[in-house]
Amino acid sequence: xxxxxxxxxxxxxxxxxxxxxxxxxPDGQLVALLGPSGSGKTTLLRILAGLETADQGLxxxxxxxxQVGFVFQHYALFKHMSVFENVAFGLKVRPRRERxxxxxxxxxxxxxxxxxxxxxxxxxxxDQLSGGQRQRVALARALVTEPRVLLLDEPFGALxxxxxxxxxxxxxxxxxxxxxxxVFVTHDQEEALEVADRIVVLNRGRIEQDGxxxxxxxxxxxxxxxxxxxxxxxxxxxxxxxxxxxxxASLAVAEGGLAEGAEAAAYLRxxxxxxxxxxxxxxxxxxxxxLHQAGPxxxxxxxxxxxxxxxxxxxxxxxxxxxxxxxxxxxxALPSRLDIFPGAPGPDYVI
Amino acid sequence: MAExxxxxxxxxxxxxxxxxxxxxxxxxxxxxxxxxxxxxxxxWRVYLAALREPEAWAALRLTLEATLGxxxxxxxxxxxxxxxxxxxxxxxxxxxxxxxxxxxxxxPVVAGLMFMLVFGAQxxxxxxxxxxxxxxxxxxPGIVLATTFVTFPxxxxxxAPVFQAQGGEQEEAARMLGxxxxxxxxxxxxxxxxxxxxxxxxxxxxxxxxxxxxxSVVSGHIRGLTNTLPLHVETLYxxxxxxxxxxxxxxxSLSALATVGLKAWAxxxxxxxxxxxxxxx
Numbered sequence: 001x002x003x004x005x006x007x008x009x010x011x012x013x014x015x016x017x018x019x020x021x022x023x024x025x026p027d028g029q030l031v032a033l034l035g036p037s038g039s040g041k042t043t044l045l046r047i048l049a050g051l052e053t054a055d056q057g058l059x060x061x062x063x064x065x066x067q068v069g070f071v072f073q074h075y076a077l078f079k080h081m082s083v084f085e086n087v088a089f090g091l092k093v094r095p096r097r098e099r100x101x102x103x104x105x106x107x108x109x110x111x112x113x114x115x116x117x118x119x120x121x122x123x124x125x126x127d128q129l130s131g132g133q134r135q136r137v138a139l140a141r142a143l144v145t146e147p148r149v150l151l152l153d154e155p156f157g158a159l160x161x162x163x164x165x166x167x168x169x170x171x172x173x174x175x176x177x178x179x180x181x182x183v184f185v186t187h188d189q190e191e192a193l194e195v196a197d198r199i200v201v202l203n204r205g206r207i208e209q210d211g212x213x214x215x216x217x218x219x220x221x222x223x224x225x226x227x228x229x230x231x232x233x234x235x236x237x238x239x240x241x242x243x244x245x246x247x248x249a250s251l252a253v254a255e256g257g258l259a260e261g262a263e264a265a266a267y268l269r270x271x272x273x274x275x276x277x278x279x280x281x282x283x284x285x286x287x288x289x290x291l292h293q294a295g296p297x298x299x300x301x302x303x304x305x306x307x308x309x310x311x312x313x314x315x316x317x318x319x320x321x322x323x324x325x326x327x328x329x330x331x332x333a334l335p336s337r338l339d340i341f342p343g344a345p346g347p348d349y350v351i
Numbered sequence: 352m353a354e355x356x357x358x359x360x361x362x363x364x365x366x367x368x369x370x371x372x373x374x375x376x377x378x379x380x381x382x383x384x385x386x387x388x389x390x391x392x393x394x395w396r397v398y399l400a401a402l403r404e405p406e407a408w409a410a411l412r413l414t415l416e417a418t419l420g421x422x423x424x425x426x427x428x429x430x431x432x433x434x435x436x437x438x439x440x441x442x443x444x445x446x447x448x449x450x451x452x453x454x455x456x457x458x459p460v461v462a463g464l465m466f467m468l469v470f471g472a473q474x475x476x477x478x479x480x481x482x483x484x485x486x487x488x489x490x491x492p493g494i495v496l497a498t499t500f501v502t503f504p505x506x507x508x509x510x511a512p513v514f515q516a517q518g519g520e521q522e523e524a525a526r527m528l529g530x531x532x533x534x535x536x537x538x539x540x541x542x543x544x545x546x547x548x549x550x551x552x553x554x555x556x557x558x559x560x561x562x563x564x565x566x567s568v569v570s571g572h573i574r575g576l577t578n579t580l581p582l583h584v585e586t587l588y589x590x591x592x593x594x595x596x597x598x599x600x601x602x603x604s605l606s607a608l609a610t611v612g613l614k615a616w617a618x619x620x621x622x623x624x625x626x627x628x629x630x631x632x
């Protein structure tokens with residue numbers, strides 16, 4: 001089922017949770033709504049579910065009985081019912097002529113419990129299960145009615161990191177098998193990048209960027225997206241003669257639009273910062289502060305000589321060995337790719 | 352807190368414990384034992400004979416009828432009020448909570464008088480009711496009304512915090528699964544709060560059976576007709592029939608002891624239910 005929102009706004013008292021958000025989710029897509037807390041992502045999901053109503057705007061979705069499956073962050077299992085009764089609930093509340101027979105219900109519940117690898121857990125009570133098992137029961141309960149849309153609110157947020165990784169891969173496989181339109185809310189960029197076909201980044205009730213994981217990671221549309229997805233270096237400076245002056249270097253600005261003397265900042269990923277021993281045009285002189293060589297690549301912590309800006313560069317082990325760096329030494333950091341966004345110093349968001 | 356308590360000198364602890372036990376013994380255990388001792392003072396035969404009196408039987412039946420009526424009414428009112436208080440925020444919510452507690456603040460005798468002022472022969476509705484031969488004062492309906500008023504807060508007060516602790520997520524989950532409002536209430540909300548309900552009903556029952564003041568005003572003390580068990584005890588006592596009075600009193604005491612046991616049991620289940628509701632599982 002296709003979901004479509006047009007210019008939807010929602011306020012809670014003085015707080016604007018959503019501000020003129022438009023979004024179209026075609027049938028069969030797996031979409032992540034990504035953003036910090038207070039960005040409006042959960043409100044957006046709850047409006048899609050019909051659990052909240054928008055103050056303004058239009059929602060086009062066919063939300064019949066049991067058409068939309070919803071999974072809550074804290075599972076919201078019925079505590080006084082067994083796992084079997086929890087999963088069977090969506091079938092048992094149907095009007096008599098739409099309800100499967102008792103044996104039909106039993107078979108369907110058992111089949112869906114087997115799918116979530118909890119075939120043995122039917123007679124158990126929810127409080128006898130672990131968090132990951134409870135969340136799988138919640139998924140089974142949402143899926144048993146064969147919904148045409150599955151909505152998940154921070155589904156793995158309350159779980160341990162290993163269980164979380166297993167479950168999100170499982171969710172991806174489930175989507176590949178069933179093809180049901182799926183929207184999940186998360187504040188975990190790694191989760192969004194790994195699971196989703198498409199990421200909608202939200203900030204302060206607005207959509208900052210909407211694209212494939214590769215697009216939002218490689219070509220962030222705003223300073224916020226740069227900072228929220230992945231690691232980033234930020235160098236604050238001022239426009240001078242068509243270039244951005246930062247930390248004693250002059251960085252070429254690809255596009256115009258920034259006035260002479262305007263405050264702006266350069267954003268670049270750590271793997272787009274090359275480290276050399278000789279000054280070249282556009283390079284930033286910096287002290288080597290620390291070296292971390294554990295892991296697939298080496299991380300070099302730098303501090304710009306001119307203004308003390310902290311920078312991080314990711315190099316291959318071979319490149320690092322060739323440089324023979326020592327803490328305290330001065331090197332030249334050369335951005336191989338960067339984006340410049342206007343703005344004064346200060347964080348773009350607070351977690 | 353436990354650590355703090357242990358720092359008190361031993362003598363202080365022993366003295367305080369002894370004081371508390373002596374107080375409990377003097378004001379609770381000894382009088383209760385005295386009731387049974389007096390009831391059986393002239394032997395089992397007299398005890399059983401006192402309970403077999405037609406008037407005692409009538410009083411017991413009336414007490415049970417009034418209790419049943421009051422508990423049924425207060426369970427339905429209490430469910431509705433607790434649902435409103437526990438699940439919704441609305442203007443006037445605090446006022447409703449205060450109104451529900453009002454019967455605790457009003458003396459039962461005053462409560463009885465209020466009903467007489469409305470339903471009594473000289474009351475506002477008295478002549479109208481007499482014309483239509485509807486008997487409320489000095490009859491079972493009046494006794495049920497007075498008992499209901501006095502015991503009104505119990506179910507609502509015990510149930511509202513349980514509903515509140517449930518939060519709204521289970522109801523939302525039920526709604527997303529296609530359940531109607533009624534299905535959600537009967538299958539999800541109420542079963543989740545059943546121990547809170549049981550606790551409130553037990554307290555309400557106990558208080559209803561023992562109610563004296565309000566019923567004393569509206570019943571008119573007609574022996575064998577509108578005397579409830581507590582009123583019957585008083586009548587017998589005033590007529591110096593001590594063995595019979597205490598025999599009937601012992602019935603009320605037994606029901607009180609049973610209530611204490613039930614209440615402790617339901618209270619534990621209720622606390623456990625609220626615990627699991629609060630902690631994110």
